[in-house]
Amino acid sequence: MKSSSRTAIRGAALTFTGDPFLEPSASALRYEGDAILVMENGLISTFGDAPAILPTLPDDIEIATYPDSLILPGFIDCHVHYPQTQIIGAGGEALIDWLDKYTFVAEQTFADKSHASESAEIFCTELLRNGTTTASVFCTVHEQSADALFETAQIHDMRMIAGKVLMDRNAPKTLQDTARSGYDQSKHLIEKWHGTDRLLYAITPRFAASSTPDQLELAGALWREHPGTYVQSHIAETHQEIDWVQELYPDRKGYFDVYDHFGLTGPRSIFGHGIYLTDEEWQRCHDSNTAIAHCPTSNQFLGSGLFNIEKARNAERSVPVGLATDLGAGTSFSMLQTMGAAYQVARLAGTELDATQALYMATAGAAKALCLEDKIGTLEVGTEADVAIIDLKSRPIIDYRMQFAESIEEQLFVLMTMADDRATCATYIAGNLAFERE
């Protein structure tokens, strides 16, 4: 982490002290109407009620004040493909055809390192513009695509999880590795990047249908050999994909069982989608502490289906769930818009989701899904100082609407329904100002 001088900010602030799916939202939230947050050497050193803290601060400390805003932990995007930034909004297909027609064409351009670096810079800059400070990122099959993302995230000092995609079948030849080369390249990337500054490595089989059993076997071995690294992939996104995976793995009892068989489930594994997980699979996610990334804008865009939040966050057998954009099938970098889409998906599925729960899945709950809750997703003292400042009046109509909001919960509802990237006033990474709205 880069050293930083001391930075202090003041404004209304909100963080989580509990899980709003397991206890009433009001008791899971810590809201400070007038807070001071001091960031030193990359960490939050002081957080609390401004009138109480001000007398304890040195006279010469500069305090940046953010009126009509909300100081939040930086947003966390649990599943996103940076090489697909160039194909957002490429429409008209369902998952498998969308991959063939757009994704696999775009991803071939990442053989060129300079193109990858350019894309990585646009991607990281866009995250910061949206107040997103951490993401779990799929690169392409090319080793250099992961280098490009890690190098860029390192320059921005971001806590970033990423990995080179493993894919040794059912993709264009130019996008395939082999079980062996995928293992070797991933191992090389782990040695180079995992634990370097704020970077973490995720072993990244694209999905069960694009890896042979040999590749998944070696991916599981690699994970066991490198404790602390992550696994990320996709699961149960569409019926067509599920049927295909069952055909390719006839001996396995469903999609989850494929990954489980190869030792790819458990803490620090996170799977995108999970729309069609069976009750038994939800139970196995719970038992193994396997996390799911809920990608509502992507599921809407591809027409994949409606994620069932009540099955996922059922208090009796709760599964860790983080929100995710899943760009480029996802349609927005904004976690506020992603929260809004999660709310709409929950309504369409006949389930309940409030704004506090949605925000939890974009901050503290996402950190928990990534086993990083002691580091990010919170404003508590001692954690890493990644912070988003969200404008409560970013557009005239939001300003007007907020005048009628009677509680912080209602303000959050308005933000998730109406706000987007324009609401990001500032983003701090490890205590340093990384983005400021003009």
Ligand SMILES: [Zn+2]
């Ligand atoms: Zn995805």
